[in-house]
Amino acid sequence: VPVYVKNVAIVQLGPEFRRGALDKDGKEVVGGVVVMRYGENTMDVINRVKQKIEEIKPALPQGVKVIPFYDRTDLIKATEHTLKRALIEESILVFLVILIFLGHFLSTFIVITSLPIGVLIAFIFMRYLGITSNIMSLGGIAIAIGVMVDAGIVIVENSFRHLEKLDDKTKKLETVALAAKEVGRPIFFSMIIIILAFVPVFSLQGQEGKLFHPLAFTKTLAMIGASILAITWVPVLSTYFLRGKLRSEEKHPLNRFLMKLYEPILLFALKHKKIILGGALIVLAGAFLLIPLIGSEFMPPLEEGKILYMPTLLPAVSLTKAMEIVKKQDLILEGFPEVESVVGKVGRAETATDPAPISMIETVVNLKPKEKWRKGMTKDKLIQEMDEKLSVIPGVAGAFTQPIRNRIDMLTTGVRTQVGIKIFGSDLKVLEEKSQEIEKVVRMIPGAVDIYAERVIASPYLEIKIDRNEVARYGIKLGDVMDVVETAIGGKNLTTTIEGRARFPVRVRYARELRDNINALKNILVSAPNGAQIPLSQLSEISINMGPYMISSENGLLRNIVQLNVRGRDLVGFVEEAKKLVQKEVKLPPGYFVTWSGQYENQVRAKERLKIVVPLVLFIILMLLYIIYRSFKEALLIIASIPFAMVGGILLLFILGYNFSVAVWVGFIALFGTAVETGVVMVVYLDEAIKRRGLSNVKDKAEIREAVIEGALLRLRPKLMTVGAIILGLLPVMWTKEAGSEVMKPIATPVIGGMITSTLLVLIVIPVIYEWMKEREWRKTNKL
Incomplete structure (x- = not known):
């Protein structure tokens, strides 16, 4: 008698063992993830995926729909629109600044033409180097707009001044060539210095390097294009378009007013050198005393328009219980009027690249446009309200972040929150005990939220x-x-x-x-x-x-992690306080130690890198200035503009409430080169005034003062034009509130603030020090 399997067993169709599930707005659905290959263009891939979805729609069973629940298209388009709009507004403002100061349309046209050509040069090289158009690459051009016209302004303004006094119009070509030659060499070198000053950004590594290298490339390429155009294109156009009625500085109403305002201030400064220099040093010291009052962080967060909620459950939870919790939390989150849709993922997808356990949940919260939010509602307030309402679910430790931010953090540091405290040792039980001790200590520190120590021995x-x-x-x-x-x-x-x-x-x-x-x-x-x-x-x-339930190791050692976010205070200040408290309160056995990871780790790496590279580049700039002037005194005088430029940057950061970050330091690096350039322009005109008066044999100090006043006063227009172009060229970045501005504002802030104080230094302090140097030189040698 045959015995069949059905006689001794129950034979049935069974599902594959489930490792994950997906919920949308409280209902279980089936989801898929599209992974983009490294180096591909994001928008191209998204558009091709959407096209393919449209192609397969007719073949889908009745009632089945494919709906994207996470799409970067809107974010990419919004950030690009923000930067493109800022570029247009910057160009218009720069054009108006030049037109107002020169009062001559054709002269303004000559300078402004270098902008689109310089930007085009940058775009050509972007295409060749494979740099895509994004918030950082366009941001590099945005912060370069004002500086790109500086060299052109000085050359056109100098040609303008020479042509004002020209009687023989047949010598126009020679006059423009002479004017360009007078300022061409130092201006070209100053543009090279601006480019060189940005080298530290290229030295950044890791996450900060990937973020800012496109910005550094585009700014540098645009500046190289502008430098070449300034000594080739601008002089050629000047011979053709510098014609008609050319008004001198003395006849221009705005310039005349500014000169009358500036002259008594300059005379007072020259007569009271000790007061001016003492006051400048006090302001410098005061600004640097503000530094401890300004917080520090790795990067200002980019507003993605979405929230990623990542709660962690106890390790022994079943898939059924996890789905119950996800459905409950999704319905709570969907109840907020600011929320468009909610999709929660439990566990892992059917791929080897997603090793998440059942206890790990990722919930994407898509937000409505801000104009549809409740009045006075901010993202921080919204997250706080969500956290309060979700706290009713027991056994859940939540963490709020953003999708892109989270992926970057997990790939670079292995921690999905802003801060990760890693405990290393040889025994998992001891690691868990010490992790929970650290969790209790850190919970007492103001600003600590979403705190969770991994429960290892829990399965x-x-x-x-x-x-x-x-x-x-x-x-x-x-x-x-x-x-x-x-x-x-x-x-x-x-x-x-x-x-x-x-x-x-x-x-x-x-x-x-x-x-x-x-x-x-x-x-x-x-x-x-x-x-x-x-x-x-x-x-x-x-x-x-x-x-x-899980054994984690790093560099051959067992490891456990305490994860947390920081809200309402700066990241670095929190970590420094937490380090001291943990070291004091938690006693580790021999062979056990703690490291701090997450965004803090990135910030420390970037800071240590810049500590080495920035001083090295400043030394190279000093050597370049020495090559230009053949004098260490004048080189040091010009490079002194850097600390005084930092004064304004620090003050504006303090006033606007921004923290120090890699973005802010990129702004300061951009400021260094620009501040040096403005100092070069002033010293060029002071030297020119000395030479023009033929002061090889000076009779008294009065002659030196007259020359200094002439060089400073009569060349007020190009200095204010260059500074005005830089400051007004960055204002559109500061007043916009659209997507992407959160990253660009901290870069623009030190440049704007620094250029204001740098201008005061250039107009007042440099002439004072210059006169003092020339007087000492005259006393020693009786000549200049």
Whole structure:
């Protein structure tokens, strides 16, 4: 009589073991993830995916829809629009500044033409180098707009001044060439200095390097184009378009007013050198005393328009219970009027690149446009309200972040929050105990939110210890016992059945009632060679024990993590305070140690890198200035504009409430080169005034003062034009509130503030120091 499988077992179709699930707005759905290849263009890939979805729609079963729940298209388009709009507004403002000061349309046209050509040069090289158009690459051009016209302004203004006094119009070409030659060399070198000053940005590594290298490339390429155009294109156009009525500085109403305002201030400064220099040093010291009052962070967050909520459940949670929690939290989040849709993912997708356990949840909260939010609502307030309402769900430790921010953090540091405290040692139990101690300590520090220490020893394990003596007494092989245990409890694929074109594994295991408790497991029978059936309980000791649900290691050492976010204060200040408190309150056994990771780790790396590279570049700039002037005194005088430029940057950061960050330091680096350039322009005109008066043999100090006043006063227009172009060229970045402005404002802030104080230094302090240097030189040698 044949015995069929159905006679001794229940045969049924069963689903694949589930490792994850997806919920949308409180209903379970099926989801898919599209992973873009490295180096591909994001917008191109998104558009091709959307096109493919449209192609397959007709083939979908009735009632099935494909709806994207996370799409970067709006963010990319919004940030590009913000920067493109800022570029247009900057160009218009720069044009107006030049037109107002020169009062001559054709002269303004000559200078402004270098902008589109310089930007075009940058775009050509972007295409060649494979740099895509994004917030950082366009941001590099945005912060360069005002500086790009500086060299052109000085050359056109100098040509303008020479042509005002020209009687013989046939010598126009020679006059423009002479004017360009007068200022061409120092101006070209000053543009090279601006380019060189940005070298530290290229030295950044890791995440900050990937972020700011496109910005550094585009700014540098635009500046190189502008430098070449200033000594080629601008002089050529000047010979053709500098015609008509050319008004001198003295006849221009605005320039005349500014000169009358500036002259008594300059005279007072020259007569009271000690007061001016003493006051300048006091202001410098006062500004640097503000530095400890300004917080520090790695990067200002880009507003993505979405929230990623990442709660962590206890490790032993089942998929069914996890889905209950996700549905509940999604319905709570969907209840906020600012929320468009909510999609929650439990566990992992069916891919080796997503190793998330069932206890890990990722919830994407898509937000409505801000004009549809409640009045006075901000993202921080919204997150706080969400946190309060979600706190009613027990056993959940939540963390709020943003999708792109989270992916970058996890890829670079392995931590999904802003700060990760890593504890290393040799025993998992000790690591968990110390992690929980650190969690309690950190919870007391203001600003700490979303705190969670990983629970490692939190998963129940069925432990079967085989008694080798008993197994040997019955003549059973150890492997036979293991095979029975594996098949009975976990199940084993014995063969494959083919149904049409599909293949299905045939899996055999004990029925649930025979394996869902210890007593049932003890009764599992193992066959002996003599045919006897021996209960598993006679061959082994069976128990349920708690053990690690996950074992993490780094550099060969066991590791546990305490994760947390910082809200309402600066990141670096929080970490420094937390470090001291943890060191004081938590005593680690020998061989155990703590490291601080997350965004703080990136900030420290960038800071240490800049500490080395920035001083090196400043030294190179000093050497370049020495090559230009053949004098260390004048080189040091010009490079002194850097600390005074920092004064304004620090003050404006303090007033606007921005923290120091890599973005802010990129702004300061951009400021250094620009501040040096303005100092070069002033010293060029002061030297020119000395030479023009023929002061090789000076009779008294009055002659030196007259020359200094002439060089400073009569060349007021180009200095204010260059500064005005830089400051007004960056204002559109400051007044916009659109996507992407959060990253660009901290870069523009030190440049704007620094150029204001740098201008005061250039107009007042440099003439004072210059006169003092020339007077000392005259006393020693009786000549200049």
